[in-house]
Amino acid sequence: MHQLKKIFIQTGWIGLLAVVLFTSCRKDNHFIGGSISDPHTDLTTYDYLKANPLFDTLIILIDKAGLKETLNSNITFVAPTDYSIARFLKLRTTALQKQKNDENIKYTIDSLKVPELRDSLMAYMFDTKIERANLSLEPMVFKNKVKEEFGFKLVWLVDDDLKISYAVTNMSKIINGVDPVPLPTDYPDADRDKDYLLQTTGILTKTGVLHVLSNSHTFYWK
Numbered sequence: 001m002h003q004l005k006k007i008f009i010q011t012g013w014i015g016l017l018a019v020v021l022f023t024s025c026r027k028d029n030h031f032i033g034g035s036i037s038d039p040h041t042d043l044t045t046y047d048y049l050k051a052n053p054l055f056d057t058l059i060i061l062i063d064k065a066g067l068k069e070t071l072n073s074n075i076t077f078v079a080p081t082d083y084s085i086a087r088f089l090k091l092r093t094t095a096l097q098k099q100k101n102d103e104n105i106k107y108t109i110d111s112l113k114v115p116e117l118r119d120s121l122m123a124y125m126f127d128t129k130i131e132r133a134n135l136s137l138e139p140m141v142f143k144n145k146v147k148e149e150f151g152f153k154l155v156w157l158v159d160d161d162l163k164i165s166y167a168v169t170n171m172s173k174i175i176n177g178v179d180p181v182p183l184p185t186d187y188p189d190a191d192r193d194k195d196y197l198l199q200t201t202g203i204l205t206k207t208g209v210l211h212v213l214s215n216s217h218t219f220y221w222k
Helices: 002-011 014-020 045-050 053-065 082-100 114-122
Strands: 030-032 035-037 076-079 140-143 149-159 164-173 194-204 209-213
Touching (some): 045 053
Antiparallel strands (some): 140 149
16 A cells, blocks of 8 residues: 555655545546446537536536537547636636736636637547547557647556556646656656546547546646
8 A cells, every 4th residue: 555655646646546546447447436337328428527517617618618519529528627627717816816916806717718718628629539448558649629749548556565456547748749768867847748647537428538637637738
């Protein structure tokens, strides 16, 4: 157990420790709230998200941007949760308060302009079906709808005491090419890829593929 905790701390995933302790996930199943379940659902991607209160704000943003049809167009969507959006709004509020020198100003979802919002949401959409069953320990690179590159791969965490392995899915925003492995100690910080953990992976909806980012993510890859 000590070694597993150490791995999480080193990779910044300690917030998901309580979840992964309860399950060992096989490559052909998706990871959802600490359980293994059938990845298929008869709901569309939009309806699946709408049925879960964790995405109430996300659905409001999708409707505001007019992207419901795009979301349901046989794509892969990596969904940010409402926690991610709240973190983004808090950052924007802090920046706006400093700019205006007014601590009473709030940046809300109504402050988001539709063109920026559409681009921000489409940054989470991929025209290719990215399924967990096809991922490996080597990153597979895909471009989102705004032509940014992301790498997807499986990461195995091992608890030597319990003799259990845990599979989690990681995605990286690629900056100036995929980072070399191992990463040189003098590798420029500006060129380091940004890693994001998926807390739910490989949901096969009626219209596409759905993954969910961890709650610690900040909307629009901040």
